[in-house]
Every structure is written in structure tokens, then in C-alpha cells.
Amino acid sequence: MALSNETIQSQLEAKFADQVHTFSTESGILSFESPKEINLKVLQFLFDEPSLGFTFLTDLCAVNYPDNIGAELVVVYHLHNFTENIRLRYSVATSIAAPDVFTASKLFESANWMERETYDFFGVNFVGHANLKRILNVDEMDYFPLRKEFPLEDQTRIDKDDEMFGRG
Amino acid sequence: MEAQHNITLPEGSIEKQTTTLNFGPTHPATHGVFQNIMEVDGERVVSTVQTVGYIHRAFEKLAERRPLYQITPITDRLNYCSSPINNMGWHLTCEKFLKVETPKRVDYLRVIIMELARISDHLICNSIVGVDTGAYTGFLYVMQYRELIYEIYEEVCGSRLTTNIGRIGGFERNFTNAAFTKLEKFLNEYPKVLREFEGLFTRNRIFMERTQGTGGISAARAMNYGFTGPNLRAAGVDYDVRVQQPYSSYQDFDFTVPVGTTGDNYDRYLVRNAEMWESISIIRQAYEKVQAFKGTEAEVFHADVPEYYLPKKEDVYTKMEALIWHFKIVMGEIDLPKGQIYNAVEGGNGELGFYLVSDGGRTPFRLHFRRPSFIYYQAYPELIQGGMISDAVVTMSSLNLIAGELDA
Numbered sequence: 179m180a181l182s183n184e185t186i187q188s189q190l191e192a193k194f195a196d197q198v199h200t201f202s203t204e205s206g207i208l209s210f211e212s213p214k215e216i217n218l219k220v221l222q223f224l225f226d227e228p229s230l231g232f233t234f235l236t237d238l239c240a241v242n243y244p245d246n247i248g249a250e251l252v253v254v255y256h257l258h259n260f261t262e263n264i265r266l267r268y269s270v271a272t273s274i275a276a277p278d279v280f281t282a283s284k285l286f287e288s289a290n291w292m293e294r295e296t297y298d299f300f301g302v303n304f305v306g307h308a309n310l311k312r313i314l315n316v317d318e319m320d321y322f323p324l325r326k327e328f329p330l331e332d333q334t335r336i337d338k339d340d341e342m343f344g345r346g
Numbered sequence: 347m348e349a350q351h352n353i354t355l356p357e358g359s360i361e362k363q364t365t366t367l368n369f370g371p372t373h374p375a376t377h378g379v380f381q382n383i384m385e386v387d388g389e390r391v392v393s394t395v396q397t398v399g400y401i402h403r404a405f406e407k408l409a410e411r412r413p414l415y416q417i418t419p420i421t422d423r424l425n426y427c428s429s430p431i432n433n434m435g436w437h438l439t440c441e442k443f444l445k446v447e448t449p450k451r452v453d454y455l456r457v458i459i460m461e462l463a464r465i466s467d468h469l470i471c472n473s474i475v476g477v478d479t480g481a482y483t484g485f486l487y488v489m490q491y492r493e494l495i496y497e498i499y500e501e502v503c504g505s506r507l508t509t510n511i512g513r514i515g516g517f518e519r520n521f522t523n524a525a526f527t528k529l530e531k532f533l534n535e536y537p538k539v540l541r542e543f544e545g546l547f548t549r550n551r552i553f554m555e556r557t558q559g560t561g562g563i564s565a566a567r568a569m570n571y572g573f574t575g576p577n578l579r580a581a582g583v584d585y586d587v588r589v590q591q592p593y594s595s596y597q598d599f600d601f602t603v604p605v606g607t608t609g610d611n612y613d614r615y616l617v618r619n620a621e622m623w624e625s626i627s628i629i630r631q632a633y634e635k636v637q638a639f640k641g642t643e644a645e646v647f648h649a650d651v652p653e654y655y656l657p658k659k660e661d662v663y664t665k666m667e668a669l670i671w672h673f674k675i676v677m678g679e680i681d682l683p684k685g686q687i688y689n690a691v692e693g694g695n696g697e698l699g700f701y702l703v704s705d706g707g708r709t710p711f712r713l714h715f716r717r718p719s720f721i722y723y724q725a726y727p728e729l730i731q732g733g734m735i736s737d738a739v740v741t742m743s744s745l746n747l748i749a750g751e752l753d754a
Contacts (some may be wrong), residue, residue, distance in 0.1 A: 241712045
């Protein structure tokens, strides 16, 4: 039995009706979205349902879209079914003002550090995470550096007196 | 006179029956910047807390302001024991995203380089496991052949460790005859060396007793922890990106995927050794295929993608079109298509993934690296719990943790 992107889509739609939406296929990977409130239900369904069997969390990260008001942060899950050899991309959007998303670390051990990394760089608050603190940056840091509101330093800035490095 | 201050100890530290041991971040036995704060009972590890991020360099942020070809040198610095695989992985991701078809000869040349990199990566890992169990000879002996591999890189791209090898679409120049001569030398001499290396370790009583039954993990736990690559295969799951989602024409090659059973340090060692034999066989097959190209086909070393492949310098000076492309590429004036892609390659120590999101600008909107080392290290406390400190050292080497990749 081969699992195809269409079967996955129809199974998800049968289970979650119109709560799962924006299905698209890019370079062979099916991606879809859902409200952030049901992210654990969707992940658990994908994990438990024998015909789906997405038991491997390949990657978890976030993307910041500052122009999407109310959905500035998107948490992206890349799942993999080893037996059927098929990948799946699932994303949930959250506002930057209340970036609360339920943690997947109870389902996937690997989500633990990936969520900490995502928290570290984007400030996504994974509700229920046992140890949500910074992982790669210093604990004292008081901002989330991969958000788009923190641009990389402008190479042409002149307010810095830095003769050693060719500025000022 | 001021009251004399005595040393104040944290509450409960006298009654505590275990010792806190700070292992790392610059301990010689960690082979990289890893810190572990261990609770030890005698010599047994009760628990450990890892600290990572000492060499975090914000690659993902840096990548957001660079055109695609400038991101290749960043990928070098992830797993620096097998930089060519990272470079190729990045090129393959870009090519898939931009829908670039590469000629077969390019694919085969890439396979040669990637498998050489895999050998050098596994070689370092296995010989370091040897060093940590007290056998320095193997490490010193195989270094010669890593050197030879680095010389082949040097012939191909000019550098050794941080290679920046290849371009989007192929290689920056054709392989020289010297590169092929060195490759032949490697193929002739290395199998003998690898056999000797195995002779030193595989049935060595001390080595077996140090590595068997330490740092083991079950297949189910390994999958839940997100293990990939040799570490997952040692636990008995035959997942290999080269087979499951072939890239760079890996489907044209005949090779087996070695698997272990117990997922312990010894099985990881065995899997890596067996993979080196497979890599040698893949390189042989690829070299034969490359030699089979005749005439103009034997001169092909890149795809025809003027938007992303820098033209030859002579052409830039003499031809208008080449000059225009050169200018556009160097000034970063080429807009990417909109969209997103996740693409993975089988890196030296596991599935190395690139998640690229583009909003149609000149640089990636977001680039995320799936770094296998980062994912393995999370399981480290579970792997070493209840074991001896000296076994914890071996387990760390045998996971093939590379600090550069872990911290990105």
C-alpha cells in the first residue's frame, strides 16, 4: 500500500474537516496548516493512525513573517514516515503578542531541544515544555534574535568609531 | 574589625552523597566545545546537564542577507570533518529549488567527493573512539589517508578543511589529472589500510569490552530522539537518505546499507567501518562511470545555469553576456523564485537538512539547518546514565558530535 499525498490530505480532512487547510505540494512534500490550538491533536493523529504513521519528527523550526498581522510567527514541523518513505510539512501560525503553542515534546523526545532552539531565536512559548530556556544564546539575552525586527548590522553605518575595521 | 567571612557552601552540599563534576567545555577528552555538569556517584554517572552554544555563530541569521552562493562557505563550518557533503547538500537544495538539472558526469563527480568526505568523517570518528579507549596507533596511522583525501579536495577546489567546493550547477573547474591520479592512489592503498585498522580494533579484546554494551539505545528510542545516519542504523533501522530519497544519481550505484542491532558504541563503530567499505565501492563505481564519458562529454563539469553559475574569467573579459551574468551574480541582483523547500542529504553523521523559505527576494527569507549533531546530543544523558565516566567519553566520540554543527 502506497501512501500518497492525496490520501494523507483526504484522511486529514475527514478527521479535522475545515480546521486543516491551505494544502499544497511543493517539490513532492505536502504541506498544510491548522489553527495552533489543535496542533497536538493533529500531530497525535498523524502519529497514531496506522495508515499514516508519521512517527519521526525530522525538524521543527519557526519563521517570522512580520507583515502577517496576527500570525507573525509560524512554527513548522517536518514529519517523516520511514516505512512509506514520505515527508510532510505541517505549520501553525501564532501572533507575536501571544506566541503560545502547545509543546510536542511529550510526543517526540527530539522536539525538546528543537523547541528550546525555536524559543531561543523566536520567542515561541511552548506551553507545557518541561525546560523551556535558552539553549544556544546566553541566558541573559533579552531579545529573540532571528525575528525580523532585528536586522543584521548595516555595513555602511557611520555612527561607530571603529578605525581598526575600516569604519569611521 | 569586620567579621570574618567563612566560605559558605550551598545548602545540602555536605549531606549530598554525589559529586558534581564539571566536564568541559574545553576538556581534552570532549574533542570540541562541550560542557557537561555531571552528578557522579564514585565513577558512575547519575545524571548530566549539557550546556551548548559556546561557538554559536548565528549562521541562520547570516544566511538571510547572503545570495545563495555566499551561503556555501557557511555550510563548510557546520560539520567541518566532512565539509564537501555540506557544500553539496546546499548546492543540491538550491538546484532542486531552482529546478536545475545537472549532467550525469557532475552527479558522479559529486558522488566521488561526497563519499571521500564520508570516509574521512567516519575515519576520524572511529579512530577517535580508538583514542578514547586507549589506542592511539590507529588514529595516527589513518591520518595519512585523511591527508590524501584532503589533497584530492585541494586538487579539485584549492582548499582542504573548509572546502567551499563546487558551485550551484556543478564544479568550478574540471577535475585535473592529478586529482584522478591521487584518487587512484587512494583506491589502491586505502583498502589495505582500512583492513589493518580493523585488525587493530574490531576483534581487539580491550576495545570490545570498552565499547560493547556502553552508550546503547533501542531503535524505538533512537527514532523518538530523532536519530539518523550511522547512529540510527547502529540501532537497527535501515534509514539512509541516499537510498530512501536518492539525490545526485545515487540510484545508479549498487551498495548496501549496513545496520547494527544494539545501538551501542561497538555497533556504531562497526556500522561506520562497514560504511567505509561501501563508500570505497561507490567511489570505484563512480570513477568507472566518469571514465566511461568520452569526447566532449568528458569535459562537462557544470550545468548550464548562467543565472547562478559564475562564467569563466576569460569569458568575462571578452564576452558581453558573460560579463553581464558575472556582474549580476557578484552584485547579488538575481531574485529567487518564491516558495519553500526541505531537502536532505546523508551527511557524515546523519540527515543534514536544509529548509529554505524564499519570498522572492535576492536572499533566503529564512534558512534553517537540520543539524544531526544537535539532535544527537540531546540523548546524551540517557545514553551515559548509570555508566562510568570513562565510558561517557567514548560515547561522546562515538556519537560523532561536531561542535561546529551542533551550535551552528
